Amino acid sequence: MARGPIGKGKRGAGFDFMTDGHLIEGRQMSSKPRIVITGLGLTAPNGNSLGEFRANLLAGKARIAVIDVRHMGKHPAGVCDFDATKWQKRKEIRIGTRVGSISIFCSREALGNSGLDWEKVDKSRVGVYLGITEHGNVETENEIHNISQFGNDTKYWTHHHNPRTVANNPAGEVTMNMGITGPHYTIGAACAAGNAGLIQAAQMLQLGEVDIAFAGGVSESIHTFGIFAGFKNQGALGAHEDPTKASRPFDKNRNGIVISEGGAIYVLERLDDALARGARIIAEIAGWCINSDATDAVLPNPERQSECVRMALKRAGMKPQDIQIVSTHATATALGDIQECTALRNVFTDCPDTKINNTKSFIGHCMGAAGALELAGNLPSFEDNWVHPTINIDELDPECAMPGLVINQPVKVARVDAILNNSFGMLGINSALIVKKYGVA
Amino acid sequence: MGLPDGAWAFVTNPENMTKDDIKQVVLDIIADIAPDEDLTTVKPEVRLRDQLSLDSMDFLDIVMELRKKHGIEVPEADYVQLASLDSCANYLLPKFEAKGK
Numbered sequence: 001m002a003r004g005p006i007g008k009g010k011r012g013a014g015f016d017f018m019t020d021g022h023l024i025e026g027r028q029m030s031s032k033p034r035i036v037i038t039g040l041g042l043t044a045p046n047g048n049s050l051g052e053f054r055a056n057l058l059a060g061k062a063r064i065a066v067i068d069v070r071h072m073g074k075h076p077a078g079v080c081d082f083d084a085t086k087w088q089k090r091k092e093i094r095i096g097t098r099v100g101s102i103s104i105f106c107s108r109e110a111l112g113n114s115g116l117d118w119e120k121v122d123k124s125r126v127g128v129y130l131g132i133t134e135h136g137n138v139e140t141e142n143e144i145h146n147i148s149q150f151g152n153d154t155k156y157w158t159h160h161h162n163p164r165t166v167a168n169n170p171a172g173e174v175t176m177n178m179g180i181t182g183p184h185y186t187i188g189a190a191c192a193a194g195n196a197g198l199i200q201a202a203q204m205l206q207l208g209e210v211d212i213a214f215a216g217g218v219s220e221s222i223h224t225f226g227i228f229a230g231f232k233n234q235g236a237l238g239a240h241e242d243p244t245k246a247s248r249p250f251d252k253n254r255n256g257i258v259i260s261e262g263g264a265i266y267v268l269e270r271l272d273d274a275l276a277r278g279a280r281i282i283a284e285i286a287g288w289c290i291n292s293d294a295t296d297a298v299l300p301n302p303e304r305q306s307e308c309v310r311m312a313l314k315r316a317g318m319k320p321q322d323i324q325i326v327s328t329h330a331t332a333t334a335l336g337d338i339q340e341c342t343a344l345r346n347v348f349t350d351c352p353d354t355k356i357n358n359t360k361s362f363i364g365h366c367m368g369a370a371g372a373l374e375l376a377g378n379l380p381s382f383e384d385n386w387v388h389p390t391i392n393i394d395e396l397d398p399e400c401a402m403p404g405l406v407i408n409q410p411v412k413v414a415r416v417d418a419i420l421n422n423s424f425g426m427l428g429i430n431s432a433l434i435v436k437k438y439g440v441a
Numbered sequence: 442m443g444l445p446d447g448a449w450a451f452v453t454n455p456e457n458m459t460k461d462d463i464k465q466v467v468l469d470i471i472a473d474i475a476p477d478e479d480l481t482t483v484k485p486e487v488r489l490r491d492q493l494s495l496d497s498m499d500f501l502d503i504v505m506e507l508r509k510k511h512g513i514e515v516p517e518a519d520y521v522q523l524a525s526l527d528s529c530a531n532y533l534l535p536k537f538e539a540k541g542k
Contacts, residue, residue, distance in 0.1 A: 091477050
């Protein structure tokens with residue numbers, strides 16, 4: 001495959017646009033540059049590559065461990081087992097954070113997957129945009145525990161605390177590891193963060209701020225007891241004698257969220273740049289929307305969720321019937337699942353070819369990584385036309401019944417041209433991201 | 442202020458520490474904070490920063506570990522005393538001896 005450098009001299013190649021986004025000259029006639037996915041790296045509780053992850057999703061294999069949570073005892077959790085030393089020195093791992101290591105692993109794997117000639121890439125034209133649900137809780141809890149062993153004397157508080165807990169930490173660790181000198185920051189978007197990272201990157205590419213973006217979502221949340229305690233006291237922490245059955249969206253006996261760690265980071269580029277270097281195009285970003293419920297901190301609002309999905313469809317120039325897979329956000333909480341089903345029923349009426357699935361039933365809720373990982377597991381459907389199921393449904397909750405819900409077994413479909421990826425979060429943030437098979441009108 | 446149980450457990454007789462013991466204490470700390478470094482060839486008379494990849498945050502780690510594991514305080518004005526293994530031994534020996542009294 002011919003691969004040319006993306007670097008100096010290529011900035012804005014093929015388009016110039018005014019502040020309202022409309023072209024004033026250039027080859028393209030559309031209002032904004034098209035954005036494509038050309039690389040992907042991930043770590044999930046049940047896979048450290050897209051191939052492994054996808055195989056387990058099609059085979060119905062969940063992987064949830066039981067971990068000892070500080071102050072709380074044993075709870076099911078999704079634990080990743082990637083080799084951090086593949087891309088980091090041991091000292092880097094010691095000084096950095098768990099989510100920094102997740103971010104570096106995923107970014108490096110994404111780079112390898114993209115085929116970019118990294119030596120020739122202008123690193124000042126690369127951006128890193130990572131979605132996070134929260135950051136800093138892990139290190140803060142660790143240090144509070146640490147000084148509690150020393151009479152709460154703060155002279156024992158680590159001097160590494162601030163660089164570990166600044167909100168840009170995961171993205172910043174990526175830039176230091178890879179020598180990226182373009183912009184980096186995280187996008188705090190609760191559990192909609194994975195989608196939000198991708199959307200931010202697409203927007204920055206369209207604005208011409210960068211030529212290459214590493215974007216997605218990451219999470220280390222299983223290492224903070226506060227998240228477990230918060231969900232437990234909210235009555236929303238999942239439990240089951242078999243940890244692999246603890247996360248069961250849409251099942252009548254679901255009892256809450258299984259907290260997981262993970263990451264999925266994509267390489268995004270403008271289509272023109274990707275074509276110029278002969279890149280393998282995995283998918284095209286077709287449309288998106290982020291909106292806000294403005295109603296309740298924790299209870300989702302299906303009306304706003306429906307509006308979010310409809311706006312994403314409108315921006316993609318699609319109808320509901322154009323979507324073959326809806327990757328749901330459902331987290332296995334009593335009310336949240338029903339609210340999302342209500343929202344989807346509002347939009348996807350008369351859509352006999354639209355399948356609906358869920359990934360959290362396999363890997364739990366990867367928080368900031370959830371949306372990015374859940375999209376990743378569905379992308380191979382563009383090639384193999386299989387739709388992975390949502391598992392652990394022993395008795396479907398009638399209030400979650402939806403035509404097209406793929407239950408426990410994968411289904412083969414005639415074709416998959418477009419995927420809608422839902423990701424919602426606390427404080428009423430909703431995100432809907434649509435990707436389509438490249439080359440489909 | 443009390444230290445946690447076991448914090449000094451392996452320093453059973455700090456008053457009997459030799460300079461070689463103290464050099465080993467410092468090397469053990471460096472092994473933890475700079476795990477990629479080969480410490481088998483460290484020259485005791487040469488500045489640690491001249492032969493190992495250590496930065497100012499690493500030296501703060503050495504100070505912190507001396508505090509946490511051995512109850513030894515190194516004031517900021519004395520950080521220069523930690524430049525080499527030899528200077529560490531010379532500087533820290535009386536502090537360890539004082540701990541044993």
